[in-house]
Amino acid sequence: MALEPGQLLDMYRTMVTIRTFDRRAADELHAGNIPGAVHSYIGQEAVAVGVCSALRREDRITSTHRGHGHTIAKGADIKFMMAELFGRSNGYCHGKGGSMHIADFSVGMLGANGIVGAGLPLATGAALAAQMEGGGGVAVSFFGDGASNEGSFHGSLNLASIWKLPVLYVCENNRWASGNSAAATQSVEDISVRAVSYNLPGVTVDGTDVLAVYEAAEQAVRRARNGEGPTLVECKTYRWRLHAEQRNDPPDPRPQEEIDLGPQHDPIATFAGHLTQQGVATEESLKQIDGEVAAAVDEAIDFAKASPFPKPEDALTDVFAP
Amino acid sequence: MALEPGQLLDMYRTMVTIRTFDRRAADELHAGNIPGAVHSYIGQEAVAVGVCSALRREDRITSTHRGHGHTIAKGADIKFMMAELFGRSNGYCHGKGGSMHIADFSVGMLGANGIVGAGLPLATGAALAAQMEGGGGVAVSFFGDGASNEGSFHGSLNLASIWKLPVLYVCENNRWASGNSAAATQSVEDISVRAVSYNLPGVTVDGTDVLAVYEAAEQAVRRARNGEGPTLVECKTYRWRLHAEQRNDPPDPRPQEEIDLGPQHDPIATFAGHLTQQGVATEESLKQIDGEVAAAVDEAIDFAKASPFPKPEDALTDVFAP
Amino acid sequence: MREVTYVEALMEAFTEEMRRDDKVFHLCGNHGPLAALIPEFGEERVRACPISEEAYVGAGIGAAGSGFRPIISPGMMTFAFTAMDQIVNQMAKIHYMFGGQAAFPLVFRASTGGGRSAAAQHSQSPHPMFMNLAGLKLIMPSTPYDAKGLMKSAIRDNNPVVFFEDQILAASPTKQEIPDEEYTVPIGVADVKRHGSDVTVIAISKMVSQALAAAEELAGQGIDVEVVDPRTLVPMDVPALRASVQKTGRVVIVDEACLTCSAAAEISALITEDPATFRALKAPPKRVCSPDVPIPYSPIMEQFCLPDKDNVIQGIREVLG
Amino acid sequence: MREVTYVEALMEAFTEEMRRDDKVFHLCGNHGPLAALIPEFGEERVRACPISEEAYVGAGIGAAGSGFRPIISPGMMTFAFTAMDQIVNQMAKIHYMFGGQAAFPLVFRASTGGGRSAAAQHSQSPHPMFMNLAGLKLIMPSTPYDAKGLMKSAIRDNNPVVFFEDQILAASPTKQEIPDEEYTVPIGVADVKRHGSDVTVIAISKMVSQALAAAEELAGQGIDVEVVDPRTLVPMDVPALRASVQKTGRVVIVDEACLTCSAAAEISALITEDPATFRALKAPPKRVCSPDVPIPYSPIMEQFCLPDKDNVIQGIREVLG
Numbered sequence A, B: 001m002a003l004e005p006g007q008l009l010d011m012y013r014t015m016v017t018i019r020t021f022d023r024r025a026a027d028e029l030h031a032g033n034i035p036g037a038v039h040s041y042i043g044q045e046a047v048a049v050g051v052c053s054a055l056r057r058e059d060r061i062t063s064t065h066r067g068h069g070h071t072i073a074k075g076a077d078i079k080f081m082m083a084e085l086f087g088r089s090n091g092y093c094h095g096k097g098g099s100m101h102i103a104d105f106s107v108g109m110l111g112a113n114g115i116v117g118a119g120l121p122l123a124t125g126a127a128l129a130a131q132m133e134g135g136g137g138v139a140v141s142f143f144g145d146g147a148s149n150e151g152s153f154h155g156s157l158n159l160a161s162i163w164k165l166p167v168l169y170v171c172e173n174n175r176w177a178s179g180n181s182a183a184a185t186q187s188v189e190d191i192s193v194r195a196v197s198y199n200l201p202g203v204t205v206d207g208t209d210v211l212a213v214y215e216a217a218e219q220a221v222r223r224a225r226n227g228e229g230p231t232l233v234e235c236k237t238y239r240w241r242l243h244a245e246q247r248n249d250p251p252d253p254r255p256q257e258e259i260d261l262g263p264q265h266d267p268i269a270t271f272a273g274h275l276t277q278q279g280v281a282t283e284e285s286l287k288q289i290d291g292e293v294a295a296a297v298d299e300a301i302d303f304a305k306a307s308p309f310p311k312p313e314d315a316l317t318d319v320f321a322p
Numbered sequence C, D: 001m002r003e004v005t006y007v008e009a010l011m012e013a014f015t016e017e018m019r020r021d022d023k024v025f026h027l028c029g030n031h032g033p034l035a036a037l038i039p040e041f042g043e044e045r046v047r048a049c050p051i052s053e054e055a056y057v058g059a060g061i062g063a064a065g066s067g068f069r070p071i072i073s074p075g076m077m078t079f080a081f082t083a084m085d086q087i088v089n090q091m092a093k094i095h096y097m098f099g100g101q102a103a104f105p106l107v108f109r110a111s112t113g114g115g116r117s118a119a120a121q122h123s124q125s126p127h128p129m130f131m132n133l134a135g136l137k138l139i140m141p142s143t144p145y146d147a148k149g150l151m152k153s154a155i156r157d158n159n160p161v162v163f164f165e166d167q168i169l170a171a172s173p174t175k176q177e178i179p180d181e182e183y184t185v186p187i188g189v190a191d192v193k194r195h196g197s198d199v200t201v202i203a204i205s206k207m208v209s210q211a212l213a214a215a216e217e218l219a220g221q222g223i224d225v226e227v228v229d230p231r232t233l234v235p236m237d238v239p240a241l242r243a244s245v246q247k248t249g250r251v252v253i254v255d256e257a258c259l260t261c262s263a264a265a266e267i268s269a270l271i272t273e274d275p276a277t278f279r280a281l282k283a284p285p286k287r288v289c290s291p292d293v294p295i296p297y298s299p300i301m302e303q304f305c306l307p308d309k310d311n312v313i314q315g316i317r318e319v320l321g
């Protein structure tokens, strides 16, 4: 399905929004305004945006500890996201979840997740719901290369396969699982080969190329909507920053030469080049989008800073639904 | 490695011992002499015996809820096994474990296990120990087709692969996981294809042919002892009796035609045919072994019946090692 | 009125609620008795799953967050520790973590308890672990009547509800009368199973029958025992428990869990930390629990571990001084 | 004498015990500070594992049953619920189930507790769950001195020992003097961290510092607080706890766990069920715990949940009446 110029520019805008959001969130964390830790998605923008561009609003996704990109790509409002990071009462989770648990069920974003691999079963269940609803909905689980060694990966893919669930398992292979390299902890180079174990298709794409990701996702989504079952989509990518931004950042365990390679495959620059080459945009029109995004993120930060803090005893609400 | 006639006859004797032991154990259970439940290994004898014939006494195995066959094949004493089933104080576990937890660490039998899939990580650790000991030891995990859907399967094979651990993962594919058919719950026909996910060799053999099992195991053991890492060995087999013998047996959910096929591929009859054809044994000499085995199992039952019961307050010992 | 067993009572609850709400469906380890629901509701609503508890328990949570009301039945709770991460980190926490924006209505049912010579991996009473885990309701019914009424409430509840069925009760042919017309039993309300004035026995699940047997026996000796069944452990009907103890001044708490950090420990603390109840106590509260051991296989040792009528009587004699 | 932090104290214990016994080795989720052991002991004895907690925790148990003494460090306990089946059904039970024929000497260490704005999936105090699970020893040290001495004892113990390190203590730069010469702290022995006569405060792990701060503040007001640190939760030094309460007649129990079925519940029950201690009580025992909620992210709400000095003081005032 060919993408319209408007869609392409939306994708560009979303990628820039993710990057800007995460850069500014890290700054605010280091400035002491955001508590806890923030896992930056910078470098991986093409994955969330490529996949979510193939989805409808009603489709459901589950995410990871590195969840800002998925949340933005699925259409959440960055104001309420930022307010959540700031621990304010009008954040998406009223300050109860923070960066690692941002969720916006109204756009089908079923939550970032602090437990590696835990989102796969949840998405499998969302896919089961979609199948039982019968409306052609699909579910997507984003997860990392490290997560592909968890048992939840194994059980989920088997379950989805036997029930032909409409689900995409999207592995963002950035070759590191916090301090551990995939080389040292992963028995296979390409996670997609693991699809064989469940009798389902597995593909590997360049996860820094948003159009390649979109193509793969779009095909898998079509398959899913047609009742043909799940697909494992591996996106090779790289994380530019530390595993997590924290008050006292530990040293990055990755080799510096490797880190330096990241920005040489910048998903945003690559896509910008494509857009201008194809005449969909000019450098100026992209600059304008960049400026609008910067303003929107500024606004989100202002919104967050102006937002009220929760009351201490708000801790006691929301344990049980009415 | 060609097997000597004496070894072949030992293998035959062990297979008959397993079958006789399990038939008699079921009888004793239904007679009210054995409490709890017993999972019969009848029909699968060739797997335990084929694999364990390729092992040394110091090699270590982990087992399943269906563990009598593995325990006997690894060289445990059926008297103490039977006493354990009878809940007596001189059973292998002093009556604390019963059928599902028979263990004999002195012969490298690290325990039957009531939790499906739980033995795989344990064997992986035994293999790690063997590797660190450096004596060329290997470990084997026996498990069922159903267990291959547990997360413990996935994590164990990945771990063993990256560390090149000397371990065999032996899947006894009897096509059923209690009430669930593999057809309904398993996304692949051959479990051995899952080896691809961990970059290790996977083979499928006829699990009713003890020599075929032996060949595959022997090759995998050689690989393991040479530091070349783990192998996944799938043995296609069939369980003749109910999933578990209990006081009130539920109906067997399997189609009768399928059940009837089991004894048509009788591992013992097949092997007996081979032995007589090859002149290793005569029908009479095999009959004699059968008779000796029957007597030995009789003796084990007599031993169990004559064994003392534990004292109630023995329940309080063995919680912690000194 | 009709007479039903514990399992029959639960099956009635399932049938009625599945008719009432087509979002209710089952994810189970094995069909077992649930197979009887297939003719009416189809395999799609009664799903047997591969042995991947983590995956299908998590899938149940995901389906609950997507508008369905799954009933998840892995079988024994001991097996379901393979799904413990999904229970601890997702089921119990996500409604709260997400600021209450989505409900996760599901029933997680599993069998617990010992008494069948199944050894430690098939005989455990881990309900106290779940009491310590904030975010889950927890029900342990002792009778067919309560089982049906509480299961219906659990299915209708908008939260994850853990429903522990004692494996002896679940296998028991004992029948109890239940009404022909529909009824529910509210979550969080204790039930006085026997009124008495000399001593309160608070008993959980299968232990209720042991407590009642003890009460029966002691009645002949002029000792008037009140038996209170909390039925729901989270939320706990604290006022009901305290009221009984304030009346009798003496309490024995009978819980099949291992002693340390048992539900009995919690109930003991709830009783003694309340000034009025503390002052009313004429003797130290007594816990009757399993010892801190993995439950053994051999019946002799197993029976020694599990609290029974005699242990209850002994406990009562102790608090009567 | 030297001054060391909590983590430095643990690292000393590892180094000394790895030198002493070449069967001791590490399986960890991430090297983290353990990386410092690699130059001396090699990567083979300090193994970083894939994110497959179930597999490597189980592998540790298998290695322990095969003659080694692994130290297993998945990181936070919350993550390690992915390995809960191996912990519940293997680690805790197999020594017993197998009739004691094999020892499983291992240390399972993980961080617990809240206070770092990490939200519910990274902030939990689930030690009561492990207390209810028979078959594991359980240690929660509050100081560098205790951490080192107890870790050495844990490594030498022939059983699975769960060692929970509070995440705030583990990250703390606070130093404490420890002896230059080798020492161990025995498992199962409580420590009176402050002697006093008016009221006993029993506090666990990080809560010990809150209790001591409260005691300090109240000392100025003429209230003499005794602070007892159980250090080991299984086995619990019950005589020491009861002795203190018999002396003071009043007790506050401070535990970061959620209230219901907390360690505080168990300690409360242990105190009140003993006739001599019960009689000595001048006021109901008081628990100071986190409320029954998943721990929230925003610092304001999180601080509200975690017990602190002020909560301890309030608890003390309550029992002083």
Ligand SMILES: Cc1ncc(C[n+]2csc(CCOP(=O)(O)OP(=O)(O)O)c2C)c(N)n1
Residues within 6 Å of the ligand: A065, A066, A114, A115, A116, A117, A143, A144, A145, A146, A147, A148, A174, A176, A177, A178, A243, D029, D051, D053, D075, D079, D080, D082
């Ligand atoms: C079950 C579990 N184990 C360990 C952790 C600690 N942890 C957080 S993120 C992470 C690395 C995840 O790697 P990957 O899945 O590749 O995702 P990435 O961080 O690369 O995006 C680890 C080990 C956790 N949160 N959950």
Ligand SMILES: Cc1ncc(C[n+]2csc(CCOP(=O)(O)OP(=O)(O)O)c2C)c(N)n1
Residues within 6 Å of the ligand: B065, B066, B114, B115, B116, B117, B143, B144, B145, B146, B147, B148, B174, B176, B177, B178, B243, C029, C051, C053, C075, C079, C080, C082
């Ligand atoms: C983790 C876990 N889930 C479920 C069960 C219940 N159960 C016991 S045996 C069994 C079937 C196992 O099937 P398979 O692995 O194929 O072994 P088989 O019985 O065929 O030998 C099941 C589901 C269990 N014991 N442990």
Ligand SMILES: [Mg+2]
Residues within 6 Å of the ligand: A144, A145, A146, A172, A173, A174, A175, A176, A177, A178
């Ligand atoms: Mg990664």
Ligand SMILES: [Mg+2]
Residues within 6 Å of the ligand: B144, B145, B146, B172, B173, B174, B175, B176, B177, B178
């Ligand atoms: Mg099978």
